[in-house]
Amino acid sequence: MVRFRVLGRCAELALRRPRAVLVAALAVLVAAGVYGLPASLKLPAAGYDVPGSMSDRADRVMEQQFGAGGYTLVFTVRAPQGADSAAARDRAAAISAALQNSPHSRHVLSYWTAPPPLNASLRSTDATVGLVVARIGGNDREATTRAHDLAEPLIGEVGGVDVQAGGQAMTYSEGGRQSRDDLFLMEAIAFPLTFIALVWIFGSALAALVPLAVAGVAIAASAAALSLINTFASVSVFAVNLATALCLALAIDYTLFVVSRYREELARGVPRDRALVRTMNTAGRTVTYSALIVALTIAAMAVFPQYLVRSLAYAGVVSVGFSLLGSLLVAPALVVFLGDRIDAWDIRRPLARLLGRGTPSDRTSTDNGWYRVAIFAMRHAVPVVVVVGGLLLLVGAPAIGMKLGYPDDRVLPTSASARATGDTLRTEFAQNFAGTVYVVLPEYTGGPNRLNDYARALSRVDGVLAVNAPGAVYAAGQAVSINSYDAAADNRAAYLSISSTRDPYSDAGRDQLAALRAVDTPAPALYGGLAQRNLDNVRGITDRTPIVIAVIALMTFVLIFLMTGSVVLPVKALIMNVLSLGAAFGVLVWIFQNGHLGAAGTTATGHFTAFIPPLLACVAYALAMDYEVFVLSRVREEWLNSSRTVADNEQAVGIGLARTGRIVTAAATVMIFVFIAMSAGQVSFMRGLGIGLTVGVALDAFLVRPLLVPAAMRLMGRFNWWAPAALSRFHERWGLTEEETVRNHSDVSKNIPQRDNREFVAD
Numbered sequence: 092m093v094r095f096r097v098l099g100r101c102a103e104l105a106l107r108r109p110r111a112v113l114v115a116a117l118a119v120l121v122a123a124g125v126y127g128l129p130a131s132l133k134l135p136a137a138g139y140d141v142p143g144s145m146s147d148r149a150d151r152v153m154e155q156q157f158g159a160g161g162y163t164l165v166f167t168v169r170a171p172q173g174a175d176s177a178a179a180r181d182r183a184a185a186i187s188a189a190l191q192n193s194p195h196s197r198h199v200l201s202y203w204t205a206p207p208p209l210n211a212s213l214r215s216t217d218a219t220v221g222l223v224v225a226r227i228g229g230n231d232r233e234a235t236t237r238a239h240d241l242a243e244p245l246i247g248e249v250g251g252v253d254v255q256a257g258g259q260a261m262t263y264s265e266g267g268r269q270s271r272d273d274l275f276l277m278e279a280i281a282f283p284l285t286f287i288a289l290v291w292i293f294g295s296a297l298a299a300l301v302p303l304a305v306a307g308v309a310i311a312a313s314a315a316a317l318s319l320i321n322t323f324a325s326v327s328v329f330a331v332n333l334a335t336a337l338c339l340a341l342a343i344d345y346t347l348f349v350v351s352r353y354r355e356e357l358a359r360g361v362p363r364d365r366a367l368v369r370t371m372n373t374a375g376r377t378v379t380y381s382a383l384i385v386a387l388t389i390a391a392m393a394v395f396p397q398y399l400v401r402s403l404a405y406a407g408v409v410s411v412g413f414s415l416l417g418s419l420l421v422a423p424a425l426v427v428f429l430g431d432r433i434d435a436w437d438i439r440r441p442l443a444r445l446l447g448r449g450t451p452s453d454r455t456s457t458d459n460g461w462y463r464v465a466i467f468a469m470r471h472a473v474p475v476v477v478v479v480g481g482l483l484l485l486v487g488a489p490a491i492g493m494k495l496g497y498p499d500d501r502v503l504p505t506s507a508s509a510r511a512t513g514d515t516l517r518t519e520f521a522q523n524f525a526g527t528v529y530v531v532l533p534e535y536t537g538g539p540n541r542l543n544d545y546a547r548a549l550s551r552v553d554g555v556l557a558v559n560a561p562g563a564v565y566a567a568g569q570a571v572s573i574n575s576y577d578a579a580a581d582n583r584a585a586y587l588s589i590s591s592t593r594d595p596y597s598d599a600g601r602d603q604l605a606a607l608r609a610v611d612t613p614a615p616a617l618y619g620g621l622a623q624r625n626l627d628n629v630r631g632i633t634d635r636t637p638i639v640i641a642v643i644a645l646m647t648f649v650l651i652f653l654m655t656g657s658v659v660l661p662v663k664a665l666i667m668n669v670l671s672l673g674a675a676f677g678v679l680v681w682i683f684q685n686g687h688l689g690a691a692g693t694t695a696t697g698h699f700t701a702f703i704p705p706l707l708a709c710v711a712y713a714l715a716m717d718y719e720v721f722v723l724s725r726v727r728e729e730w731l732n733s734s735r736t737v738a739d740n741e742q743a744v745g746i747g748l749a750r751t752g753r754i755v756t757a758a759a760t761v762m763i764f765v766f767i768a769m770s771a772g773q774v775s776f777m778r779g780l781g782i783g784l785t786v787g788v789a790l791d792a793f794l795v796r797p798l799l800v801p802a803a804m805r806l807m808g809r810f811n812w813w814a815p816a817a818l819s820r821f822h823e824r825w826g827l828t829e830e831e832t833v834r835n836h837s838d839v840s841k842n843i844p845q846r847d848n849r850e851f852v853a854d
Contacts, residue, residue: 102372103368105423105426110424110428112421113424116420116421116424119311120308123311124315127311127315127319128311130315132328132331134330136264136327137235137263137327138325138327138400138401139231139397140231141628144628145619146619146624149618150619156583157581158228160226161226161234162226164238164261165256166186166242166254166256166512167256167511167512168183168186168202170253172251173218174215174218183201183221186223187203187204187223195233195237196225196227197226199223200577205574207572209564212556215519216521217519222524224524226577232325234263235264237260238260238261242256242261255508255515257508257513259525265509265510269503269773271328273771273774273777274335281336282339286299289303289343289347289761297429301429301433302342304421305345305346305414305422306339306342306346309338310334310335313335314335326398327402327403329402329777330402331406332772333406333710335410336781336784338410340714340765341382342414342417344414344717345381346417346422349374349418349423350426352373353366353370353374363427367423367427373724378415378418378419380654380724383650384646385407385411387646388646388709388712389404389407389709391642391646392404392407392639394638396631396635397631397632397702407710461748461751461752462748462749464752464798464801465748465749465797468801469804471802472802476803479795480799483670486790487670487677489677489681490673490676490680492685493699494684494698495633495698495704496596496625496701497624497629499513500514501513517594522590522592526591526600526622527577527588527589527590528607528618529589529618530549530612530616532584532615532617534584534614534615535584535585536614537613537614539560539580542585543562546560547569548611549565549607550568552607553606554593554599554603557589559576559578561575561579564576576588595621596622596625598697600625632705636705647668647716648661648665651719651720652814654723654727655723655727656826657812657813659810659812660811663800663804663811664716667719667800669712670795670799671711671787674786674790675707676783678782678786679786682779683779684696684697692778693778694775699779703783707780711791718792721754722748722796725747726743726748726804727743729742730812735809737809740809740811741805744801756792756793759789762784763788767781
């Protein structure tokens with residue numbers, strides 16, 4: 092067996108030098124806070140694009156050949172007296188001058204200076220709003236910063252004329268700022284809620300501070316680590332939000348498990364030092380194994396090509412790592428340092444006496460609600476499996492209709508400038524400037540006639556307002572102007588721009604893109620613009636998803652097998668976790684895609700942000716595995732201490748759930764508070780992630796673990812622990828176990844009467 096001897100050394104370090112450990116932790120907290128927190132607040136809100144995709148290559152050719160790549164920046168100039176008023180004209184002139192003087196903007200186009208008929212498309216249908224449009228050079232990270240720097244001094248209301256700025260780069264910029272605001276809001280909500288929950292869980296206000304202290308160190312260290320990673324690999328600002336949420340959830344989760352086991356050992360009369368060593372060799376092993384599974388599961392997201400998604404994988408790994416280190420080093424040191432004071436300010440005992448109830452530590456396992464629920468589930472195993480499994484499948488059914496897309500300005504609150512601009516363009520203008528499609532011919536060496544014929548054919552596609560060719564503008568198959576905009580050709584390449592009425596993120600936008608691509612081209616073509624970028628980015632997710640699923644399934648099988656020595660339990664874990672995860676997806680699609688419950692205060696766009704499903708899947712699955720490891724480790728401990736009969740399997744399941752159920756419930760409650768705090772944010776896809784994780788954790792902890800798991804394990808009996816002989820021999824040599832035997836270690840069975848098998852016969 093592979094043994095975790097290092098955990099015993101962690102206990103020795105905490106016992107011998109608790110002050111040194113705490114001083115080191117304080118130094119890490121200060122240093123990480125000074126370096127990491129300010130740097131993490133400057134991370135960009137970009138990283139959605141797929142390097143090397145068609146839209147990326149098209150943009151590179153436009154940039155390198157014509158200096159025309161980048162992102163669209165749109166200014167709306169609204170004047171109640173009309174867009175042609177002097178006040179509106181003056182504000183527009185100031186915007187145009189600022190754009191023309193910037194080295195990062197090109198192709199500036201204004202309603203007030205554009206020639207007809209082009210200028211007509213730059214004025215709203217009620218003639219109160221005019222547009223100034225430009226292209227901002229650079230990749231998504233550079234364009235985000237440049238758009239913000241250009242727009243910030245220009246937006247706002249002056250003299251009754253209101254100016255707002257939008258476009259994809261501005262959406263990224265405001266998304267980043269909103270994300271940082273949401274981070275502070277999440278922390279302001281999560282810390283008080285989790286403290287209240289921990290006081291109730293531990294009884295002692297002082298003990299409740301131990302997990303929060305570990306979480307604080309983990310959050311600061313994770314922010315510093317992400318800032319360091321950003322020096323050699325791009326990291327999105329959303330990674331900080333995820334890391335903060337995971338540190339709060341997992342640091343508290345792991346510390347709760349360690350401290351609870353330590354207090355359990357003390358309650359048995361085990362001396363302090365021996366209790367801590369036993370705790371580290373049992374609970375410490377479990378949280379280490381859980382952290383390994385969680386980290387590897389989230390790390391699977393690194394296979395996706397978008398750096399936003401990869402940076403979320405970085406966030407998951409570093410937050411799990413620092414949460415684990417804190418629970419194994421800082422938490423034991425705090426426990427030793429506090430000594431008997433850890434139970435100071437116990438509010439549960441007087442309250443329990445007032446209510447006429449015993450505290451949890453006073454109750455036997457037969458008084459444990461989880462034990463009674465487990466017995467019920469095993470007595471009625473078949474109905475429980477059918478009803479609970481059917482309910483999860485029913486809740487998850489809407490996920491079948493999930494549609495993926497990438498976020499636009501509608502992920503922002505209505506108060507955001509980019510959101511206001513987007514709403515104006517969608518409702519008051521015939522042309523959707525966000526929907527411009529670019530056709531790039533990187534090897535075109537023909538003359539203008541072939542380009543004009545091609546532009547004429549493109550202009551006949553349904554939903555196309557106009558096609559800008561290098562020498563003319565075409566609409567409905569006819570040349571309507573020689574004043575072309577945003578098109579160019581030389582002796583090596585050419586590009587055209589297509590004005591569209593279609594939303595690039597909609598089914599109609601995708602259909603129009605397909606129709607444009609079906610038109611015969613005069614040379615090999617690349618397609619750009621948001622419609623193609625959306626298609627490329629979604630494919631970047633869907634094409635790699637099977638790899639992620641395969642990696643996670645394989646890791647689940649290998650790691651659970653190494654822990655239990657069974658080939659059945661990994662399959663059971665995979666099925667259970669997929670059921671709860673599918674139900675969470677169903678709830679999210681029903682709310683955010685289909686618009687029920689007011690889309691939880693967001694705007695339903697008819698699609699789901701593409702990177703949220705794999706992120707939710709990896710994180711929720713990892714957290715479900717977290718609970719799976721906690722429960723299985725204790726069930727296996729009881730199983731190894733038994734005669735390993737059918738009755739012993741059922742007894743082990745009941746006892747294991749009785750001893751871990753309260754901890755799982757407590758940990759799930761804390762996690763739910765953290766994810767509810769995350770869902771209070773204003774960026775819609777982060778709100779969706781928070782609600783999805785809340786639903787996933789709640790279903791797994793309060794439905795799957797107490798009911799479905801014991802029912803399934805009752806039906807499988809001794810088969811739960813089966814493995815082929817060759818794999819059993821492999822596990823005996825290489826499996827993972829505690830450093831010391833657990834036989835006779837648990838005396839919980841003294842509190843539980845032995846039961847005849849007939850009491851557990853399924854209906």
